[in-house]
Amino acid sequence: MTPSPRPPQPDENPAGIDLPLDPLPGHSSRGRLERILRRGEFAVTTELNPPDSADPEDVYERAKVFDGWVDAINAVDASGANCHMSSVGICALLTRMGYAPVYQISCRDRNRIAIQGDVLGAAAMGVANMLCLTGDGVQAGDQPGAKPVFDLDCMSLLETVRTMRDEQKFLSGRKLTTPPAVFLGAAINPFAPPYEFRPHRLAKKIAAGAQFVQSQYCFDVPMFREYMRRVNDLGLTEQCYVLCGVGPLASAKTARWIRANVPGIHIPDAVIARLEGAADQKKEGKQIAIDIINEVKEIEGVSGIHVMAYRQEEFVAEIVHESGVLKGRRPWRREPRADDAMVAERLDHILHDSPTETPQAIVSQAAT
């Protein structure tokens, strides 16, 4: 058998998909997401629904649906204060397979000692992107009796990681021998009061170290446009990449439930009316997401989108494809290497063809 050479992939270390990329001048990380954004390409990121299991296959399966459609995958840190597989664990698994995960760190569950340790651990495992969040209150989740930590907040967390990266030291001032080379992210919510303060808050996050930001679900494009106008006026989009959060709504009923129960997500009446009027609400929800993407991608200063399709992950590929934001570009996807294929074939042979194969049999077979 002659192994066919693996098709060349953009932004990949030829020595191995799980290895960091070559450092580039001006880049703070050795990851794919930063390269794509700095090249000026329209980036697409998404969120992985964390499994409630200890099986790595669950993570791989959930990541596989995004193959070839997204540039980075967010590993959420117990979102909504509901317990799931840890984000650092998911990131470790994803980097092994060559994916570019975004490690979400929330301040709700861990104090500064634990967080700084995890930052080093994650960076050592090849995580190139970190998203610093405050996190939801424990009261929102399924374990409201937990102790809320909130030792740092998102801003001081950003500053802490930036200090570790740029000044090579812990908060205490103790030296690091190898700093974590990470691309730092934060979250923004232009759709919650105090609206006047929100652009300034982004400026604060940038001052604290944010290099890219992902927004909360955008369903109100005029509101987002107004926010971006003010952000552009402050000159912030030159210092930071803004990714707009979008996602499909499953039905008008879900939309109403989210509006009533999930603080921070703003859904205008027009969107709900449009969902209600549709024959197939799920399809209409997807179409609304595509329409919103088509509007926001034209807004000045928007560098990409962050597609959140909780429990509708299979829609991400369709949404990205049908909105055409990639403009023909094909993000990295995991393809079997030649030697992987050989191992797979050999395994298949061992498992299915001749289960009682002995070393003697192999030798005699090779001799003939």
Add this chain to the structure above:
Amino acid sequence: MSDKQQPTVTQATQVRNAAPKTAYKPADVSPQRRVQRRYTMRLWSVRHSRGLEWFYERFADVFLLLHPIWKAVGYSRAEAPVKFVEKRVKGLMFDCRMCGQCVLSSTGMSCPMNCPKQLRNGPCGGVRANGNCEVEPDMPCVWVKAWEGSRNMRNGDAILAVQKPVDQSLRETSAWLRVTARAAAEREKAKKGEPA
């Protein structure tokens, strides 16, 4: 970006419903709020942030003038009575939590330690459309108020500076004495630096 679509009955709802039902139902959601239920004074302080800023500046000067007295008495001996007064005055005016590192002048005279997440750098993404807290639905967001208060202040743009994380080892200590001692040390350093 943690909030997303969920089925109508979440695990959290089930947990809440499964909790044993007794006659005693505690008020409020977070311990932060239970310590201080009313916030009329807090809101008054935010509305009068300009005046309080003016007063605080004078007050800090007076405290600095008293530095020789504090030193003579000994800062450690002065701590107990000063803290006693500080805790009660600031507790009444701002629902102070005695973090020991007062940032009221940078937060529109709205104490950020009353936020259930104790955010010191601005509002989280969960502020409700009516400007109330996501955790405590009937409490106005501390940071919405902080922004309003800061707009009235002369030095209100201090709200745009990034605050360091709280040093938990300074809890239940006097911020007034700390600020005074620091200012005095700086003044002495400047004096020493001048002739040289």
